[in-house]
Amino acid sequence: MSDDRPDVAGAGMSRAMRQLWGRREDGRRGPKPAMSVRAIAVEAVALADAEGLDAVTMAALASRLGFTTMSLYRYVESRQDLLEVMVDEAVGPPPTLNRRRGWRGQIEEWAGAEAAQFFAHPWVFAVQTGAPPVGPNLVGWMEAGFAALNRTRLGPQEVASSLLTVDGYVRSNVQLALQFAVPGAAERWATQLRSVLDPDAMPTVRIVLDSGALEDGSVSTEPEESAEFGFGLGLVLDGIERIAARTQRH
């Protein structure tokens, strides 16, 4: 199997991933494939958007595409493989950042765009990735983010850490916002807690709860416009800025 040759492009990836990177396969005998990994991914994403990730069964997806269940396995090694391809498709190509803005503005753009993607495809959070991502789109986002941060004085090490921090911030923020996005979810949660909380044992939670800080409007359902989002991101960027100011390039 030439697929396993370690020196070939895309070694170690699934066949699907390799196809996403546009790598040609070796032997081109047999009938031409009637589908493509990308087309499958697009349909799968649409299905997940419409009915949730659980609705994306191999059978349902295949049926939507007008093929049999097993035909999918010619393109994707397993459901897990499919999910990873779906994530790459869902995040889409990276944004083209405004060149006239400084690194900080660009990272804000980047973070906002990422948040928007997550809001558009909430099920992405439910996909469990065991290994670091290798999809072309995800790597593209990395490139865009690294490029922006590379305009600071930070060294590669710090650039990587910083982007990771920003990415982590965006993810956790959106994830929480999504949980509160269900109408009434915040109130229901607050009510549950109040009904069970011992005020003496947990005074501060009570205070925050009563302050309404976590009520419906506060953790905004919207992506970038949220004051919440901007506030926390500001924290992170302030930190990066401070480090950048006192760092020598390595």
Added chain:
Amino acid sequence: MSDDRPDVAGAGMSRAMRQLWGRREDGRRGPKPAMSVRAIAVEAVALADAEGLDAVTMAALASRLGFTTMSLYRYVESRQDLLEVMVDEAVGPPPTLNRRRGWRGQIEEWAGAEAAQFFAHPWVFAVQTGAPPVGPNLVGWMEAGFAALNRTRLGPQEVASSLLTVDGYVRSNVQLALQFAVPGAAERWATQLRSVLDPDAMPTVRIVLDSGALEDGSVSTEPEESAEFGFGLGLVLDGIERIAARTQRH
């Protein structure tokens, strides 16, 4: 069913959660339960630690406990319910923060302790929670974190946001570290990318990759001791500190 009375303690939670909060059930007829939610959770956590989350099937868990599969459903409403209970058990009770340290030191403690828990129970990340968490331990961690941040001049709203940011940072950082923790994973990942990357299209990724910033040692496998971890956390705390310095209490 008195379980559904909206004014009763723990309304809206699963029976299991209510039991974790120590709420007594109403009718106490019939035979005494042979197990307890907590005992089940402990065994389930042990199983997940040892063999991964997938190994935690209702059948396997029940067998370990010496009962039939279906008996578990007397304690837990569904597998999903079990998973949520497991998470609360896995994070455990919150740390008691050193009272002599300032808010910043305490939050560092808090973050380190949280990271340690995640490292000890990596499968926690694979559990998908649709709603905000309501387990007593998780709320306990909230309390501890809020209490520390409450020593700043920040208002409740900012306190909540700040802790969320810290928590998000810890989670994403540990999650990534775990992915690179598999021996050779970082190298394999770097090799894969290099073999597929077009240097012209993605120059910055190439630079970071070649800098070794993401090689095995860099993203440390260890919790708090990691320079990585401290660096990023420092960013976030710097940000919080700056805001706190210029904020009036609301």
Added chain:
DNA sequence: AGCACACTGTTTATCTTGTACACAGATCAT
């Protein structure tokens, strides 16, 4: 004391899903 009911753990059965395997036809290298 006795009785009815709430509650326990069990047994049995079902339904959903992912996926291995073998096949028939298509197509290209030689």
Added chain:
DNA sequence: ATGATCTGTGTACAAGATAAACAGTGTGCT
């Protein structure tokens, strides 16, 4: 041409969550 290879298909199975009905158990009420 011809055989190796690749495609989509049909069949079959195994794992796993959970619904339903059941028989025993202990409590509270009479």
